[in-house]
Amino acid sequence: MxxxxxxxxxxxxxxxxxxSQLSEExxxxxEDNDQLQEELQFIExxxxxxxxxxxxxxxxxDANFYQMLSRAQSAQQGxxxxxxxxxxxPLFNKIKSWLMPVPIAQFxxxxxxxxxxxxxxxxxxxxxxxxxxxxxxxxxxxxxxVLAISMLxxxxxxxxxxxxxxxxxxxxxxxxxxxxxxxxxxxxxxTSVRLAIINSLSDLKSFGSSEQQLFTMAKQEENLLVQIExxxxxxxxxxxxxxxxxxxxxxxxxxxxxxxxxxxxQSMASYI
Amino acid sequence: xxxxxxxxxxxxxxxxxKLATLFENNKVQLFNYFIRTxxxxxxxxxxVQETFMRVLAYRTSFSGSSTFKSWMYGIARNTVAEHYRxxxxxxxxxxxxxxxxxxxxxxxxxxxxxxxxxxxxxxxxSISSEDREIxxxxxxxxxxxxxxxxxxxxxxxxxxxxxxxxxxxxxxSYQKLVGENG
Numbered sequence: 241m242x243x244x245x246x247x248x249x250x251x252x253x254x255x256x257x258x259x260s261q262l263s264e265e266x267x268x269x270x271e272d273n274d275q276l277q278e279e280l281q282f283i284e285x286x287x288x289x290x291x292x293x294x295x296x297x298x299x300x301x302d303a304n305f306y307q308m309l310s311r312a313q314s315a316q317q318g319x320x321x322x323x324x325x326x327x328x329x330p331l332f333n334k335i336k337s338w339l340m341p342v343p344i345a346q347f348x349x350x351x352x353x354x355x356x357x358x359x360x361x362x363x364x365x366x367x368x369x370x371x372x373x374x375x376x377x378x379x380x381x382x383x384x385x386v387l388a389i390s391m392l393x394x395x396x397x398x399x400x401x402x403x404x405x406x407x408x409x410x411x412x413x414x415x416x417x418x419x420x421x422x423x424x425x426x427x428x429x430x431t432s433v434r435l436a437i438i439n440s441l442s443d444l445k446s447f448g449s450s451e452q453q454l455f456t457m458a459k460q461e462e463n464l465l466v467q468i469e470x471x472x473x474x475x476x477x478x479x480x481x482x483x484x485x486x487x488x489x490x491x492x493x494x495x496x497x498x499x500x501x502x503x504x505x506q507s508m509a510s511y512i
Numbered sequence: 513x514x515x516x517x518x519x520x521x522x523x524x525x526x527x528x529x530k531l532a533t534l535f536e537n538n539k540v541q542l543f544n545y546f547i548r549t550x551x552x553x554x555x556x557x558x559x560v561q562e563t564f565m566r567v568l569a570y571r572t573s574f575s576g577s578s579t580f581k582s583w584m585y586g587i588a589r590n591t592v593a594e595h596y597r598x599x600x601x602x603x604x605x606x607x608x609x610x611x612x613x614x615x616x617x618x619x620x621x622x623x624x625x626x627x628x629x630x631x632x633x634x635x636x637x638s639i640s641s642e643d644r645e646i647x648x649x650x651x652x653x654x655x656x657x658x659x660x661x662x663x664x665x666x667x668x669x670x671x672x673x674x675x676x677x678x679x680x681x682x683x684x685s686y687q688k689l690v691g692e693n694g
Binding site for chain 1: 531532564568628651675
């Protein structure tokens with residue numbers, strides 16, 4: 241029997257973890273030991289006395305904790321979502337992109353160009369081969385047209401620019417492609433794409449029914465650069481009627497002053 | 513009563529909302545632990561916040577070999593130690609003036625209680641921080657010997673011996689102060 245054992249029993253009983261009573265032997269030991277009694281009395285007094293009542297923290301602690309927890313939960317959600325997006329999206333996008341008309345058309349064009357080159361190198365020129373060559377050329381052109389139309393419908397301006405570049409590789413004989421280019425010229429947000437289209441349209445031998453549409457577009461155009469380029473296109477490649485209309489003071493008033501100056505300078509240059 | 517260990521395992525598994533229950537269960541005790549170890553209110557609140565941030569950050573290291581309380585107080589001790597290591601010039605400051613005493617006593621009782629409180633507090637303050645910590649963890653944070661021995665990483669018998677030693681020093685200091693006041 242030691243003092244330590246009795247103190248341990250006292251502390252355990254004060255902490256409510258030991259509800260057992262002191263044994264007779266312990267009781268006798270304690271009665272004979274005044275110092276230990278005093279020690280136990282002090283421990284009991286200290287343990288049961290409210291030395292310092294519990295102090296309550298402010299609401300700020302709660303607010304800060306729940307803010308921290310909320311941030312952690314948001315971060316956790318972000319982390320949980322990110323890998324699934326990373327895993328599923330690229331695969332889905334890859335499959336989707338393989339089925340898009342652009343890669344199919346690109347692959348078909350490459351295959352046709354390869355067949356064309358292979359046939360030209362392998363066989364001596366004769367009428368049959370010439371026909372075949374001509375047919376393949378037409379197919380390449382039509383496939384490039386499909387490719388160009390597809391690219392012109394893309395959301396990205398750089399892809400639309402590529403579409404305009406593809407359209408220049410065709411002979412621009414496809415009315416659907418021309419219609420698509422003019423429609424894009426009227427509504428595209430990118431000045432670069434619009435200027436590229438104007439440049440591409442200069443390859444046309446004749447604007448045909450689109451000429452009037454281009455003239456109306458030039459009159460209504462807000463972008464000075466596009467307006468000047470449209471006027472340059474019509475002045476250089478348009479019909480005599482359109483050129484006359486452009487130089488007509490009644491129509492000129494709809495154009496920006498800088499464009500009017502440009503037309504005047506162009507007229508004087510052509511006169512000289 | 514919640515099984516805190518189980519809740520902590522759920523937090524570890526990713527159910528972060530369970531941390532709120534653990535926080536509500538322990539915030540007052542933990543806040544008072546920091547107050548009693550000599551920190552002012554504002555700093556004690558910051559330390560509680562920091563402790564729970566670390567509980568969240570280190571959740572994966574909770575093995576369940578000790579109770580949640582024991583593990584949490586281990587983090588709390590490290591948090592306060594790190595704070596004072598970073599702010600070497602800052603002295604422990606017990607901000608007693610703004611404490612809210614909730615108990616209702618008569619004036620005479622209040623005076624007697626306040627006087628005894630004062631002596632107990634001074635006795636606690638006069639002993640070494642190591643001795644004070646063992647008493648605080650047992651008396652105020654209600655950790656049992658097993659939890660404290662895990663927390664302080666010492667043998668159970670050694671802890672019992674240290675506890676008795678600490679209580680003896682506290683009693684001596686108390687008697688000395690009572691004698692001075694008497």
